[in-house]
Amino acid sequence: MPATLVTGASSGIGWELAKEFAQGGDDVVVVARSEDKLEDLASQIEREHRVKATVITSDLAKPDAVDHLCRQLQERGLHIDNLVNNAGFGALGRFAELSADRQTEMLMVNVVALTRLTRQLLPAMIERRRGGVLNVGSIAAYQAGPNMSVYYASKAYVLSFTEGLREELQSSGLHVTCLEPGPTETGFGDDSGMGRLKSFSSQAMTAAVVAKAGYDGYRNNEDVVIPGWKNRLIVTSTAFVPRVVTRKLVAKLQGA
Ligand SMILES: NC(=O)c1ccc[n+]([C@@H]2O[C@H](COP(=O)([O-])OP(=O)(O)OC[C@H]3O[C@@H](n4cnc5c(N)ncnc54)[C@H](OP(=O)(O)O)[C@@H]3O)[C@@H](O)[C@H]2O)c1
Numbered sequence: 001m002p003a004t005l006v007t008g009a010s011s012g013i014g015w016e017l018a019k020e021f022a023q024g025g026d027d028v029v030v031v032a033r034s035e036d037k038l039e040d041l042a043s044q045i046e047r048e049h050r051v052k053a054t055v056i057t058s059d060l061a062k063p064d065a066v067d068h069l070c071r072q073l074q075e076r077g078l079h080i081d082n083l084v085n086n087a088g089f090g091a092l093g094r095f096a097e098l099s100a101d102r103q104t105e106m107l108m109v110n111v112v113a114l115t116r117l118t119r120q121l122l123p124a125m126i127e128r129r130r131g132g133v134l135n136v137g138s139i140a141a142y143q144a145g146p147n148m149s150v151y152y153a154s155k156a157y158v159l160s161f162t163e164g165l166r167e168e169l170q171s172s173g174l175h176v177t178c179l180e181p182g183p184t185e186t187g188f189g190d191d192s193g194m195g196r197l198k199s200f201s202s203q204a205m206t207a208a209v210v211a212k213a214g215y216d217g218y219r220n221n222e223d224v225v226i227p228g229w230k231n232r233l234i235v236t237s238t239a240f241v242p243r244v245v246t247r248k249l250v251a252k253l254q255g256a
Contacts (some may be wrong), residue, residue: 001051002131005029005073005080007060007117008087010037012186013136013179016211017084018053019045024215027052031069031076032087033059054078060113061105070120076088080121081131082175082218085114085158088136090151092193092254103150110154115161125174132175134218135162138215139182139231142238145247147256151192166223175221179214181205182231199253203230 004021010032020030022045030038034058042053054076058069073080079149088110088193091098116153118133125131137158138151145152162178183204210227217225226232238246250256 001025001027002081003027003029003078004082004084005031005121006084006086007031007058007113008136010034012188013181013184013207013214014084014086014209015164016207017086017134017136017214020211021082022049022053022102022213024049024219025049026050026055026082027055029056029073029080031056031058033057043048043174061108063108066113066116066120069117079124081125081128081130082134083118083121083125084136085117086134086136087113088154090140090148090188090192090194092148092197094147094256095149098150106150107154110151111157114158118165126169126172129173132163132169132177132218132221133148133162133165134175134177134179134214136214137162137178137180139180139226139235141180141233143243143250145254146247146251147254148192148194152250163223166236175218177209177214177218178224179217180224180226180231180235181210181214182226182228184210197254 006014006018009018009030023029030041032038038055043054045053056072058065077134091102098138108212135158138155141155141159159178166176183200184207185204186207194200205228213227214225226235
């Protein structure tokens, strides 16, 4: 059985992505901090699909989390074919006013853990010439995000990193895809503060639809998947509008 590891699988898009891979016949390893939610997901997956679901709890904001996670995979004899780097969070507010610790943790989860986990698991995938990496970015990757500057910058990193990796791995037989959701109904809205913005809540898609688009795009080895025509329109239009204009527009929408 191929095996897929999904970070941030305890809710939202990650939860749905884990179900997609299980439905596709993969064993899954689900990772997040919330053990109870992961156990619920694992039982649901094992009940509904004939695959094995393994729970590993990890706080990916901790500097040694990824190495610890990889040791646990090794100890349990789990070989990962598909890595889904989905864990992430945002925080609405001015950079100088948001907590320094929270913003550092955001970079640890959204950027550092994603990068290190990819580096740890990729060599074995390359050797087996099987599997790949699905990174979850955001349409925030395409412009600066005043009043949420660190989050937008972290997602710009995810897109740039994924595209670079894709070119490096062109003849490897691996798939490398970046899923770029727009507003989606998950815990993210409440957690980040974005949920109270009309521009967010009125446009939100369901996590199941977003995850299905990401899964299908990854299976087809698409480079970038942007679910929803409105999100694709927004991203396309950023290519024709000067960055100074898009950032002023985002500043207005996000109350900066
Ligand atoms: N929802 C949106 O509108 C939207 C739009 C664009 C992109 N995205 C991206 O989609 C991804 C998934 O978010 P979501 O929308 O599904 O939100 P969500 O429902 O809040 O899920 C976030 C997931 O990340 C995990 N996580 C957060 N901090 C973690 C940590 N320190 N260590 C380990 N896991 C951690 C959470 O698990 P625990 O709390 O159990 O640890 C949870 O499973 C994120 O990368 C987000 O940036 C979301």
